[in-house]
Amino acid sequence: MSYILIAEDDPYIQLMVKRKLEGAGFIVRATPDGDQVIPMMQEEMPIMVLLDVMLPGRTGLELCQDIKGYLGESAPPVIIVSARGRETDVEAGMRAGADDYLIKPFSPKQLLDLVQARLGG
Template sequence: MSRILVAEDEPHILLLVQRKLEAAGHTVIATDNGNDALEIGLNSRPDLLLLDIMLPGREGLEVCAEIKNAYGVGAPPVILISALGQQNDVEAGIAAGADDYIIKPFSPRVLLERVERALYT
């Protein structure tokens, strides 16, 4: 299946997401900070990035924008996950280049559906 980079600083959410994606057959590369997410995203080219917005080091918005800028048209899809759910938060995520935005708390089933949609459409 696909290689997915998951950057989430809340351990219980990271574990939940990792287990759900691995159960669906994906390989997960996990990190809990934005600096590592950017380095991994640039050096290992995952098929998809799932980024929390509020990460230590670099925020997910910055990581998203830098990944999209570095890869250009061929950039992997990026899905942002955040407890910030106001319209302006979502718009900022899309402006940074995100392909989708999921608001916490979220259903693991919905998360998997959105990941699969981003990978296969």
Template sequence: MARIVVAEDDADIRELVTFKLETSGHEVTAVGDGASAVDACREVCPDVVVLDLMMPGMGGLDACRAIRKDPELADVRVILLTARAQESDIEQGFAAGADDYLAKPFSPRELSSRVQALLARSRR
């Protein structure tokens, strides 16, 4: 079981992602914005963070950068989940420190598989 923080401002998507990850056996902390995601990461020290890019206040890119700058969170895996799927958006995501990038609409099964892949790589 992994600890996962999910930051998504759309409540329906947040609930869907949380449900899929919990049924896959993970412990999920779900929040609605980037600043809350950074705070939750500092509190629970997750294995993986799933960040929406476009959220009110602190967006996913800024949250990813803040996570990467925190020495306590340096090893946390980050997946960006967003409707922005242009090449420049993807480049910005990886430049901010993301480990993976998944465009909306997305398959919950694919998200779960990507989480599993990141967890497997981090255990090596």
């Protein structure tokens, strides 16, 4: 089962992203807890990871760094979604290895376009 993993602690944003992606035919699994991300990935590798930065447990930046660091070329695309939108924040995300950085508030349609572009439809 190829799925997209979402780590987002705000339940409404989580629901919003889930509904938008599911509406386009993707399978989504979500967690509000940063510490759950790696175990979930170990259980089954997702085709993409969406990470909020400010998560309980490990932060999105730390997670992104680990995912890209351990898995290298075989790591799934990672999109960081954050309310922190300064240039330095975006740069930090890019340094952590994120493929994209989306600033809140973001448009669900824009997110879907990004996911589809990364996964080739």
